[in-house]
Each structure stands twice: as structure tokens, then as C-alpha cells.
Amino acid sequence: MHDDILNTKDCGVCDRHAAENGVSGESLMARAGAAVAQAIRERWAPRETVVLCGPGNNGGDGFICAAALREAGWPVRVCLMGGQDQLKGDAAWAAGVWHETPERAAPAAFDTADLIVDALFGAGLNRPPEGEAAALITAMSGRGVPVVAIDLPSGVSGDLARADGAVAAAGLTVTFHRRKPAHSLEPAASLCGEVVLADIGIPASWRDAVQPCARENGPQLWFSSLPAARAGDHKHARGRLAVFSGGASSTGAARLAARAGLRAGAGLVTLASPPSALMINAVGSTAVMVRRWTDPAATDTLLENLRADAAVLGPAMGVGEGTRESVISAARAAAVLVLDADALTSFEDAPEVLFAVLRPGDVLTPHPGEFRRLFPDIAARDDLNRIQAAAMAAERAGCCVLLKGPDTVIAAPGHLPVINRHASPALATAGSGDVLAGLIGGLAAQGVGGFDAACAAAWLHGDCALRLGTGLIAEDLADILPERLGTLHRTMQRQRALGHLIAHKS
Numbered sequence: 001m002h003d004d005i006l007n008t009k010d011c012g013v014c015d016r017h018a019a020e021n022g023v024s025g026e027s028l029m030a031r032a033g034a035a036v037a038q039a040i041r042e043r044w045a046p047r048e049t050v051v052l053c054g055p056g057n058n059g060g061d062g063f064i065c066a067a068a069l070r071e072a073g074w075p076v077r078v079c080l081m082g083g084q085d086q087l088k089g090d091a092a093w094a095a096g097v098w099h100e101t102p103e104r105a106a107p108a109a110f111d112t113a114d115l116i117v118d119a120l121f122g123a124g125l126n127r128p129p130e131g132e133a134a135a136l137i138t139a140m141s142g143r144g145v146p147v148v149a150i151d152l153p154s155g156v157s158g159d160l161a162r163a164d165g166a167v168a169a170a171g172l173t174v175t176f177h178r179r180k181p182a183h184s185l186e187p188a189a190s191l192c193g194e195v196v197l198a199d200i201g202i203p204a205s206w207r208d209a210v211q212p213c214a215r216e217n218g219p220q221l222w223f224s225s226l227p228a229a230r231a232g233d234h235k236h237a238r239g240r241l242a243v244f245s246g247g248a249s250s251t252g253a254a255r256l257a258a259r260a261g262l263r264a265g266a267g268l269v270t271l272a273s274p275p276s277a278l279m280i281n282a283v284g285s286t287a288v289m290v291r292r293w294t295d296p297a298a299t300d301t302l303l304e305n306l307r308a309d310a311a312v313l314g315p316a317m318g319v320g321e322g323t324r325e326s327v328i329s330a331a332r333a334a335a336v337l338v339l340d341a342d343a344l345t346s347f348e349d350a351p352e353v354l355f356a357v358l359r360p361g362d363v364l365t366p367h368p369g370e371f372r373r374l375f376p377d378i379a380a381r382d383d384l385n386r387i388q389a390a391a392m393a394a395e396r397a398g399c400c401v402l403l404k405g406p407d408t409v410i411a412a413p414g415h416l417p418v419i420n421r422h423a424s425p426a427l428a429t430a431g432s433g434d435v436l437a438g439l440i441g442g443l444a445a446q447g448v449g450g451f452d453a454a455c456a457a458a459w460l461h462g463d464c465a466l467r468l469g470t471g472l473i474a475e476d477l478a479d480i481l482p483e484r485l486g487t488l489h490r491t492m493q494r495q496r497a498l499g500h501l502i503a504h505k506s
């Protein structure tokens with residue numbers, strides 16, 4: 001599947017696997033360089049182009065790209081950092097395809113360029129660029145013309161997905177075979193600009209050699225696990241969700257989550273309200289039921305009385321002993337727990353107490369600050385990317401962890417982590433996280449497993465935001481969900497029908 005993400009080391013394994021199966025490195029490089037030239041020609045008319053080649057195979061791709069552009073009539077110059085006699089293997093072969101001696105790379109080389117192809121470093125970057133390399137990168141980005149990165153913008157670490165030194169942000173990045181973490185995780189993903197994935201002919205048996213490290217989120221991963229409403233279902237059969245409210249002055253978050261749970265299809269949603277919030281929640285809710293909740297230590301009894309299938313705890317509940325006690329009590333009930341915000345921060349001083357009561361189907365939804373409070377040692381490690389950090393946290397917590405961000409990562413023991421980029425910056429608004437927790441709770445209440453519920457909710461949440469655009473407020477998100485779910489069902493039906501048709505014809 002093209003939504004697989006591979007670590008750079010494993011991409012190298014795929015290249016070697018190709019060689020062992022009769023596909024040479026030269027052939028891979030020929031296709032890689034040609035794909036970059038093709039992507040450029042599809043986007044720009046011929047213009048003065050400078051290709052900056054580095055000392056490794058990324059530079060080799062640059063030579064091939066330059067030759068292909070020249071062949072198509074483009075005015076192209078090639079600059080090389082280092083001597084041509086130092087090029088090895090496939091890169092040395094590719095330099096021969098260019099037929100000319102490349103110019104010695106210098107910052108002034110870009111002075112007349114209208115387009116720059118960055119083939120300095122790719123997957124082989126092994127330290128922050130300094131000296132000559134940094135000066136070339138700075139000059140590339142200072143020119144102010146489009147930069148097309150081959151595989152990765154030079155200076156970006158493909159696995160850690162960040163740049164620790166100089167980097168030139170690209171308008172287009174053409175990568176090969178499969179995306180690497182940097183194409184999907186911030187801050188690197190934004191430095192890549194548009195990402196084009198090119199097939200370079202690696203045999204399908206690469207899957208015998210390596211495992212992806214993650215996947216991009218999409219309905220194909222979880223659509224079949226979504227509940228389909230059946231005629232004759234009554235509200236209790238469609239899942240019961242309980243959402244816990246804060247006190248009188250903090251009720252909005254829980255109401256947002258509860259409404260989202262209903263929109264996600266839960267048959268019955270109850271707002272468990274402390275006495276001070278009871279009237280406010282009753283007045284502020286219609287289809288959502290309201291139930292008096294007084295004793296944190298008896299939260300399990302309330303959940304059992306409600307016969308809750310899932311429970312959302314945390315949004316504006318307050319940080320402290322009461323919330324801690326409620327979570328620990330809730331974990332004794334049968335309901336799947338979705339823990340957000342204050343339900344996470346309340347365990348900052350003793351996260352292991354929380355992890356001890358969680359079950360595999362439960363879901364934690366921390367933003368980076370909350371993540372740091374629960375997993376300080378993991379968050380402090382600069383040798384891990386967000387995929388690895390979330391996966392390690394999920395193993396430790398023993399449940400699903402959804403680490404929020406523009407590149408939300410969802411990880412759970414036994415599952416390949418998923419990155420959700422189907423979202424919009426407009427989601428950075430008050431209450432949007434409460435809606436997400438409610439959507440997960442609503443799906444979990446209907447029997448969707450915690451990991452699938454988190455993946456589906458993250459995608460649907462983002463889909464609603466993309467549809468609404470700038471100016472959205474949290475209230476809008478859940479209300480547009482039925483329309484988005486309808487569109488998704490129709491799209492998936494069409495795809496299935498098309499799949500049947502193709503299978504039938506072939």
C-alpha cells in the first residue's frame with residue numbers, strides 16, 4: 001500500500017533487495033532522476049535551472065534529472081560539491097550520463113537560477129551541514145526561487161524529521177518507493193512542500209525484507225470496522241457513552257464531547273454532572289441525558305448503572321485528587337476509557353498509577369504538553385521521532401496513545417502506528433480536542449476497538465475541519481459529521497464497486 005512509511009535504513013534495504021532480484025542500482029537511479037525531471041516539467045515551463053549535486057547517490061539522482069531536463073530542451077547547469085573523481089558506484093555512473101564536467105559548487109552559482117534542484121544530501125545525511133555545505137544550502141534558500149528537493153530537502157533528517165542546521169525549504173519534494181517519516185512528520189513535512197512519490201521499480205517482494213514503521217491514516221484502514229446502523233436497532237443497542245463534566249464554570253468541554261459522541265452514532269449519551277453543573281448541563285443539552293454524579297470514588301458504580309460501553313473523562317474536569325480518583329474508579333467498570341486533558345495531567349506526579357489500571361482498548365489523547373507530563377523521559381529524547389515516541393508511550397501505558405499535533409500519531413501495542421495528516425490548521429481552536437475525545441468515545445461505545453476508533457475519529461475530525469475551513473468553531477465540527485460520514489460512505493461504496501469491476505474485467 002502506498003500509505004506505508006519506511007525508515008531511511010529500510011529504504012536502503014529495499015534498494016539492496018532490488019539488486020538481489022535483478023534490478024540494478026543504476027536502473028533505480030535512472031528512474032528516480034527521470035521521475036524528478038518529469039515532476040518538474042509537469043509544474044514549470046522551461047527556465048534557467050541549477051542542479052546542486054552532493055557527493056553521494058542523492059547527487060547521482062541530480063545528474064540524471066539534469067540530463068533529462070536538458071534532453072527536454074531546458075537550460076540546465078550542474079554544480080557539484082566535491083570532486084567528480086570522488087563519486088562512487090551508481091553516482092559515478094550517473095555523472096557520466098551528464099556528459100560534461102560539472103561546475104564546482106559555490107553560493108554564487110545560484111545567482112541567475114530561476115529554479116534550483118537540491119540534490120546535495122538525501123537519506124544519507126549523517127550530521128548537520130556545516131561550512132561549505134551550509135553555505136550552499138543558505139544560498140539556495142536565499143535566492144527566492146522554487147527549490148525542488150530530491151528525496152529530502154538537504155539538511156533534513158529523513159527519520160528524525162527535523163533539521164538541526166541549515167536547510168532550504170522546498171516547494172516540491174520528489175521521493176522514491178515509499179515516504180519516509182520526514183515527509184509526514186513536522187517540522188520536516190512543512191519543509192518538503194508538496195510531496196510526490198515515484199515508483200522506481202523495487203520488486204513487490206520488498207515486503208519480505210522490511211516492515212513499514214508507520215502508515216498514513218485513511219479510511220481504508222478502519223472503514224470496515226465502523227458500525228453500520230441496522231434497521232430495528234434501538235438506542236441501547238447502538239452503544240452507551242458517558243461523558244464526565246467539570247463543575248458549574250467548566251461544563252462546555254464535556255457538552256462538546258457528549259454531542260460529538262452522539263454524532264458519531266452512540267445511541268445514548270449521558271453527561272455525568274457534579275451537582276453544581278447539573279442544571280447548566282440540563283439546560284444546555286437536549287438529546288444528551290444528564291445524570292447526577294457526586295462521588296468520584298463511586299464512578300464505577302455510576303458507569304455500571306448507566307451500563308456504559310465507553311466513557312470520556314478529562315475535558316475541563318479539573319486537575320487533582322478528585323479527577324485521579326474518578327479515573328481509577330472508572331477503570332474498574334466495564335466501559336472503555338477515553339482519557340483527555342485533566343484526566344492525564346492529574347497523573348503528572350505518578351503516571352505509573354494510571355498505567356497500572358488501563359486496559360488495551362483504552363485511549364489516551366495527549367497534546368505534546370500532556371504527553372511530556374505523562375512520559376517525561378520519552379519526550380526528552382532527541383533520538384526519537386514522534387512515531388517512535390508515541391509507540392514507546394503506548395507500550396508503557398498498555399493502551400492506545402493518540403499524540404495530537406498537525407501530524408497526530410496514533411499508536412497502540414500490536415498495531416503499526418498511524419500518522420493523521422488529514423486535518424486543517426483551523427483545528428487549533430478551543431474545544432476541538434474535546435470534540436475529538438467525544439468522537440473516539442462515541443465510536444468506542446459502538447464496539448469499535450480503541451485503536452481503530454482513534455484513527456477513524458482523527459480522520460473524521462480533520463475531514464470536518466477541512467470541509468468547514470477557516471473560521472470554524474468547535475461546535476461546528478460535530479454538526480457537520482453526518483454530511484461527511486455520508487460522503488465517506490458513498491466514496492467507499494464507489495471504490496468498492498470499481499474494485500469489483502476491475503477484478504471482474506481482469
Ligand SMILES: NC(=O)C1=CN([C@@H]2O[C@H](COP(=O)(O)OP(=O)(O)OC[C@H]3O[C@@H](n4cnc5c(N)ncnc54)[C@H](OP(=O)(O)O)[C@@H]3O)[C@@H](O)[C@H]2O)[C@@H](O)CC1
Nearest residue numbers: 025028055056057058121122123124125126127128129151
Ligand atoms: N541505489 C540506491 O541506493 C538509490 C538511492 N537513491 C538516492 O540515494 C540517496 C541516498 O544516497 P546515499 O546513501 O549515498 O546518501 P546521500 O544522501 O547522497 O548522502 C551521503 C553523502 O553525503 C555526505 N554527507 C552526509 N551528511 C553530510 C553533511 N552533513 N555534510 C557533508 N557531507 C555529508 C556523506 O559523506 P560522509 O559522511 O562520508 O562524509 C556521503 O558522501 C537517496 O536519498 C536517494 O536520493 C535513489 O537513487 C534510489 C536508488
Ligand SMILES: [K+]
Nearest residue numbers: 118121152154
Ligand atoms: K536533497
